[in-house]
Amino acid sequence: LTTVVFDKTGTLTSGKPMLTEVVPLGASTREQVLQLAASLEHGSEHPLAAALLDAAAGQGLELIAATQFQARVGEGVQAVVGGRSLWLGNRTLAGRLVPQLAEAIQGPLQRLETAGNTVMLLGQGDDFVFVDIGANIGANKDSEDRIGDYVTGLTRLWGLADYFTV
Numbered sequence: 001l002t003t004v005v006f007d008k009t010g011t012l013t014s015g016k017p018m019l020t021e022v023v024p025l026g027a028s029t030r031e032q033v034l035q036l037a038a039s040l041e042h043g044s045e046h047p048l049a050a051a052l053l054d055a056a057a058g059q060g061l062e063l064i065a066a067t068q069f070q071a072r073v074g075e076g077v078q079a080v081v082g083g084r085s086l087w088l089g090n091r092t093l094a095g096r097l098v099p100q101l102a103e104a105i106q107g108p109l110q111r112l113e114t115a116g117n118t119v120m121l122l123g124q125g126d127d128f129v130f131v132d133i134g135a136n137i138g139a140n141k142d143s144e145d146r147i148g149d150y151v152t153g154l155t156r157l158w159g160l161a162d163y164f165t166v
Contacts, residue, residue: 019051036064037056040066
């Protein structure tokens with residue numbers, strides 16, 4: 001045995017999405033974007049919603065009450081937050097609500113998706129307010145730690161400690 005190959009998709013991670021990046025457009029801060037997105041997702045049971053809520057709680061952000069919450073299966077959510085009609089979702093939802101994706105978001109979108117992120121877009125009405133949320137369940141520090149744990153365990157189990165290093 002000379003090589004061990006691991007498939008990283010959920011098997012070596014915690015299996016729990018984590019917020020990796022928030023990219024605001026315009027004058028809004030990352031904290032404002034995260035607060036709005038987490039407030040929108042407060043009524044959702046989706047795993048990506050949990051990533052947003054965890055990140056907002058970790059930063060001590062206070063959620064704003066959302067009303068008229070609607071889940072769009074396979075696309076995202078819509079609600080009124082702080083008097084603003086907002087939506088948060090994937091390209092499909094964004095494309096339906098804003099047929100012409102603003103050129104300003106193409107670069108950040110492509111960069112986040114190329115990095116393996118599941119990208120969600122936050123908008124108001126028929127316009128984008130922000131490019132939001134890179135939630136990544138792929139390789140990250142958690143994966144690196146788990147790979148080390150697995151290799152250490154396998155080397156002990158198979159008595160191969162002299163052949164592998166972590």
